[in-house]
Amino acid sequence: MGGTVARRREQVLDAAVEVLGTEGARRLTHQAVDRAARVPVGTTSNHFRTRTALVEGIAEHLLTLERQHWAALLGESAPSGPGEVAAAMAAFARHAAGPGRSRTAARLALALESAARPELRGPLGRGRQALLERSTEWVRHLGSATPERHGRILVDHLDGVVLRQLSLPDGAFDPLEEMRTLAGGLLGAPTAHPAH
Secondary structure, eight states: HHHHHHHHHHHHHHHHHHHHHHHHGGGGGGGHHHHHHHHOTTTHHHHSSSSHHHHHHHHHHHHHHHHHHHHHHHHHOOOOHHHHHHHHHHHHHHHHTEEEEEHHHHHHHHHHTTTTOOHHHHHHHHHHHHHHHHHHHHHHHTTTTSSHHHHHHHHHHHHHHHHHHHSSSOOOOOOOEEEEEEEETTTTTTOOOOOO
């Protein structure tokens, strides 16, 4: 029975992410999540008694989903050069602004809400910290003289590229070239690449 409850809770959270990411924070209600999850009325409130509890649950769920996505995308091995760093970041950006668009929009909505709701900063901050640690380790592995700084620059650029694509969509979105330029510049590698 515990597995059924856990699956139902995850179903509700997946639906809540979708509602928040596609309809915005104002539309995030227990009833809207019940409809999106196709569960009986009251299911969401059984798992999350208040909207605050629901929002906090979404924040933690997003953290778990993003960790899973990075692990699936990259595995545990460190990139062997700036080109692999750029390719990983570009792949993440394409997913975040494409198939994972509603999840990304939900995370950004929570980031805005955290300005007035400091309790949301914990899970959001842990997600960013996990990404910073990964990018810092990558650039350290590749010989960066200032890995914390370079890792932060890469993550900040990734956030900016994804936000730009979400807010001002470019149908031909592929940030690989600019990621190559950035990673190569930070890590002292040539930015030239083979012609396509």
